[in-house]
Amino acid sequence: MKIKFLGTAAAEGFPAVFCNCEYCNKARELGGKNIRTRSQSLIDNKILIDFPSDTYAHFLSNGIKGHEIEYLFITHPHADHLSTDDLYMRQGAFAHNMKAPILKVYGSKSSIEKIPKYYKNISLNSIDLYETVKFDGYEITALPARHMARGVSVIYIIKGDKTILYAHDTGYLFDEVLDYFKNNKVYFDMITLDCTNGVIPITDEGGHMGFDNLKRLLKKLEELGAIDGKTIKYFNHFSHNINPLQEELEKVAVTMGAKISYDGLEVEV
Ligand SMILES: [Zn+2]
Ligand SMILES: [Zn+2]
Numbered sequence: 001m002k003i004k005f006l007g008t009a010a011a012e013g014f015p016a017v018f019c020n021c022e023y024c025n026k027a028r029e030l031g032g033k034n035i036r037t038r039s040q041s042l043i044d045n046k047i048l049i050d051f052p053s054d055t056y057a058h059f060l061s062n063g064i065k066g067h068e069i070e071y072l073f074i075t076h077p078h079a080d081h082l083s084t085d086d087l088y089m090r091q092g093a094f095a096h097n098m099k100a101p102i103l104k105v106y107g108s109k110s111s112i113e114k115i116p117k118y119y120k121n122i123s124l125n126s127i128d129l130y131e132t133v134k135f136d137g138y139e140i141t142a143l144p145a146r147h148m149a150r151g152v153s154v155i156y157i158i159k160g161d162k163t164i165l166y167a168h169d170t171g172y173l174f175d176e177v178l179d180y181f182k183n184n185k186v187y188f189d190m191i192t193l194d195c196t197n198g199v200i201p202i203t204d205e206g207g208h209m210g211f212d213n214l215k216r217l218l219k220k221l222e223e224l225g226a227i228d229g230k231t232i233k234y235f236n237h238f239s240h241n242i243n244p245l246q247e248e249l250e251k252v253a254v255t256m257g258a259k260i261s262y263d264g265l266e267v268e269v
């Protein structure tokens with residue numbers, strides 16, 4: 001399985017759209033991996049996760065043909081994960097000869113309801129917590145995120161020939177989610193976890209995580225047998241309010257056996 005990180009910032013982007021803070025200016029100056037757009041990933045050139053306003057730019061900069069993508073899974077209805085306007089462009093004079101005639105969209109009821117029903121050539125599918133969607137050898141399971149009201153925001157287990165935990169945006173994982181991993185003997189070949197707060201402390205209930213929460217979460221996941229030394233560990237979804245340098249973030253992550261995502265990074269799992 002391959003996962004490509006298309007956008008790795010928090011809601012405002014990094015540098016943020018209108019921000020003149022020290023970190024945003026530093027990111028603009030350094031460029032490269034320090035430039036982060038809104039959250040989105042692509043699995044095996046087939047399954048898109050989230051649809052922010054940067055989607056079109058992601059397609060262009062990564063050579064992605066939007067019409068080939070068959071599946072879209074939405075984590076939650078915040079604008080940096082679901083910006084619906086460009087989904088309208090899948091119809092009539094806007095889109096010809098699409099290889100995937102229908103884009104199958106999955107998400108919580110709240111995410112799906114945000115997409116206008118009159119949009120053409122997309123199918124809208126609400127999924128419940130703990131529901132698994134199966135297609136073409138993949139199994140994708142939605143679990144509750146600690147981010148919005150229960151059931152509005154989800155994280156995903158994405159199972160193909162390997163298993164990935166995709167957990168953005170969320171605070172420290174709920175006990176019920178950890179129990180689910182334990183009871184179902186889930187093992188992850190890769191995990192990508194919310195690191196919005198980086199070095200800035202945030203409570204486990206804060207809706208996002210930083211290094212401190214992640215340190216404890218990794219330990220817990222290891223105790224449960226859900227990850228081990230072979231699991232590929234990435235932190236993702238960064239805010240401009242934390243240390244801006246990819247290099248600096250990497251220095252902290254490496255002490256935890258983890259890596260830092262950046263826009264355009266492809267990982268072979
Ligand atoms: Zn977000
Ligand atoms: Zn800033």
Ligand SMILES: [Zn+2]
Nearest residue numbers: 076078147169
């Ligand atoms: Zn969010």
